[in-house]
Amino acid sequence: MTQTFVPVRRRGLMLVLSSPSGAGKTTIARELLATDPQLEMSVSATTRAPRPGEVDGKDYHFVDIATFERMVSEGEMLEHAKVFDNYYGTPAKPVRDALAAGKDVLFDIDWQGTQQMRQGARSDLASIFILPPAVEELERRLKSRAQDSEEVVKKRMAKAGDEMSHWPEYDYIVVNHQLDSSVASVKAILTAERLKRERQVGLPDFVNALRSKT
Amino acid sequence: MTQTFVPVRRRGLMLVLSSPSGAGKTTIARELLATDPQLEMSVSATTRAPRPGEVDGKDYHFVDIATFERMVSEGEMLEHAKVFDNYYGTPAKPVRDALAAGKDVLFDIDWQGTQQMRQGARSDLASIFILPPAVEELERRLKSRAQDSEEVVKKRMAKAGDEMSHWPEYDYIVVNHQLDSSVASVKAILTAERLKRERQVGLPDFVNALRSKT
Numbered sequence: 279m280t281q282t283f284v285p286v287r288r289r290g291l292m293l294v295l296s297s298p299s300g301a302g303k304t305t306i307a308r309e310l311l312a313t314d315p316q317l318e319m320s321v322s323a324t325t326r327a328p329r330p331g332e333v334d335g336k337d338y339h340f341v342d343i344a345t346f347e348r349m350v351s352e353g354e355m356l357e358h359a360k361v362f363d364n365y366y367g368t369p370a371k372p373v374r375d376a377l378a379a380g381k382d383v384l385f386d387i388d389w390q391g392t393q394q395m396r397q398g399a400r401s402d403l404a405s406i407f408i409l410p411p412a413v414e415e416l417e418r419r420l421k422s423r424a425q426d427s428e429e430v431v432k433k434r435m436a437k438a439g440d441e442m443s444h445w446p447e448y449d450y451i452v453v454n455h456q457l458d459s460s461v462a463s464v465k466a467i468l469t470a471e472r473l474k475r476e477r478q479v480g481l482p483d484f485v486n487a488l489r490s491k492t
Numbered sequence: 493m494t495q496t497f498v499p500v501r502r503r504g505l506m507l508v509l510s511s512p513s514g515a516g517k518t519t520i521a522r523e524l525l526a527t528d529p530q531l532e533m534s535v536s537a538t539t540r541a542p543r544p545g546e547v548d549g550k551d552y553h554f555v556d557i558a559t560f561e562r563m564v565s566e567g568e569m570l571e572h573a574k575v576f577d578n579y580y581g582t583p584a585k586p587v588r589d590a591l592a593a594g595k596d597v598l599f600d601i602d603w604q605g606t607q608q609m610r611q612g613a614r615s616d617l618a619s620i621f622i623l624p625p626a627v628e629e630l631e632r633r634l635k636s637r638a639q640d641s642e643e644v645v646k647k648r649m650a651k652a653g654d655e656m657s658h659w660p661e662y663d664y665i666v667v668n669h670q671l672d673s674s675v676a677s678v679k680a681i682l683t684a685e686r687l688k689r690e691r692q693v694g695l696p697d698f699v700n701a702l703r704s705k706t
Contacts, residue, residue, distance in 0.1 A: 285625070285667050407689075409698075411499070413705040439706030442699055450687045451695060453499045463687055470684030473664045473677055475621075484623075484667070485659055491627040492653030 287480030289402070290377035291471050293317070294385045294392050294448075295464070297408035298438035300419040302454040306408065307386050309461045310468070317468070318376055320385045323349070326364035339369060357387065357394035368395070377402060382468065389444035396447075404471045406464060407448035410438075411455045501694030503616070504591035505685050507531070508599045508606050508662075509678070511622035512652035514633040516668040520622065521600050523675045524682070531682070532590055534599045537563070540578035553583060571601065571608035582609070591616060596682065603658035610661075618685045620678060621662035624652075625669045 297303040311319055323339040325346050334340050341349075346365045349355050358367030368385065376383050385395070392405055410416040413435070420434050445451055450467050454460045471477065511517040525533055537553040539560050548554050555563075560579045563569050572581030582599065590597050599609070606619055624630040627649070634648050659665055664681050668674045685691065 285669055286665075410702065413702050416702075416706075435706045439703045442703055442706070445695065445699055446689065448689060450684065451500075451689050451692055452687060453698070455499055463683065466680040466683035467687060469677065469680035470664065473666060473681060475660065475662060475665050478665055481659065481665055485656055488624065488627050488630075489653045489656055492630075492649045492656075 286478045286484050288380055288472060288478045290380050290382045291477060292373065292377070292383050292385060292395070292403045293468060293471070294387060294395065294403060294405040295408065296387060296389055296392055296405070296441075296444075296448065297454075298410065298416065298441040299434065300416045300438060301408045301410045302419070302457060302460065303386065303408045305457060306454070306461055306464055307384060309457075310384065310464060314465070314468070316380075317382045317384055320368055320373060320383050322366055323355070323369050324364060324366045356398060357391040359390060382472070389441065389447060392447065401476065404450070404467065405448045406450045406452055406467060407445045408460070409442065409445065409451060409453045411453055500692045500698050502594055502686060502692045504594050504596045505691060506587065506591070506597050506599060506609070506617045507682060507685070508601060508609065508617060508619040509622065510601060510603055510606055510619070510655075510658075510662065511668075512624065512630065512655040513648065514630045514652060515622045515624040516633070516671060516674065517600065517622045519671060520668070520675055520678055521598060523671075524598065524678060528679070528682070530594075531596045531598055534582055534587060534597050536580055537569070537583050538578060538580045540580075570612060571605040573604060596686070603655065603661060606661065615690065618664070618681065619662045620664045620666055620681060621659045622674070623656065623659065623665060623667045625667055 295303050295307055307319070311317055321335065321337075321339055323341050323346060325341060325343050328334065328338070328340050332338065343365065346367065349369065350358055350367065354370050355367040356370050356373060358365060368387065368391070373383050385391070387395070396403060396405070410419075416438055417431065417435060420431055420438070452460050452463045475481065509517050509521055521533070525531060535549065535551075535553055537555050537560060539555060539557050542548065542552070542554050546552065557579065560572075560581065563583065564572055564581065568584050569581040570584050570587060572579060582601070582605070587597050599605070601609070610617060610619070624633075630652055631645065631649060634645055634652070666674050666677045689695065
């Protein structure tokens with residue numbers, strides 16, 4: 279793929295990827311991050327204990343409950359949720375810093391997190407929903423992922439069906455037929471979003487300099 | 493470049509390319525059309541006489557003044573202008589037909605045409621403004637194009653400066669540093685626009701079919 283670039287100073291953007299589990303989102307995100315130095319992953323904060331092998335600041339920011347609640351009350355979480363007894367959330371500061379430096383930030387969050395983020399940062403946000411090409415494919419992926427009972431797979435399928443109903447809340451929809459094609463699609467969306475007029479904050483100066491010589 | 497595709501039935505879109513002359517727009521348009529079978533060029537109508545070698549229906553639709561004026565009064569022109577004694581305009585019907593068939597239509601028009609088109613078809617329209625990387629480059633291109641006097645080149649440069657002032661009216665801005673990169677940028681924009689939720693009109697049926705099996 280020919281390299282594209284935005285030569286004018288620009289403001290970073292927040293790229294949200296959501297999907298029902300099993301639709302291939304995580305693989306797509308990994309491919310994007312591996313090939314795009316301008317893009318960084320948002321690292322969530324959580325109050326749950328680290329699992330073996332998890333690295334603080336890389337897999338999660340591990341914080342205690344008091345810290346988490348303070349961050350929420352001070353507006354320092356872009357979105358958060360409580361799952362069973364644990365909090366999960368997206369700290370705002372690393373995102374603000376990345377955007378100001380002209381970097382883009384990738385978010386792997388669900389539709390509830392996306393709804394919360396949309397309220398605060400509409401113009402900096404582009405959201406993509408990944409759909410599976412067929413239910414059989416989704417079932418195959420969910421089954422191959424773990425040796426779960428048929429009952430568990432059924433529950434996950436029902437949950438995936440619920441999650442899918444939120445596609446109308448997203449800017450772009452990618453049906454993940456083929457990984458290569460879906461990665462190319464998401465890359466194209468990122469490239470296009472970078473080329474939006476309002477993101478290229480250096481344009482007024484750039485055009486004034488051009489026009490002053492005509 | 494990995495092929496991307498939109499597997500769900502979609503509505504076509506209108507892609508407008510504008511630029512000051514000499515910024516490289518025509519070359520970019522030609523590259524796009526040569527590699528994208530889903531994209532077709534809008535052919536303008538004009539009342540001026542065909543020049544040697546021009547083909548009716550390919551270079552222009554050559555029509556008489558009465559026909560042109562009737563089309564305007566019946567709303568059958570998406571945009572039109574009078575340049576000296578000749579009319580130029582974009583007939584609506586071929587565009588409507590292409591969009592309904594899921595094809596995308598490329599328009600090579602100026603900022604005045606774009607303004608007129610924007611009024612009628614906002615949601616089907618994506619607009620790109622191509623800027624030259626530097627004024628020296630623009631001047632070089634304008635000079636190499638024809639053996640014009642310095643006076644003529646000066647006038648063209650001034651006109652280019654005026655045209656450039658309309659960049660804030662466009663959705664996307666591409667600075668044409670390198671042709672390959674600019675073509676890739678415009679292709680990415682086209683791909684992303686095709687993946688917008690509202691363009692994929694087959695999605696409600698597609699997701700309903702998926703969900704009915706979960």
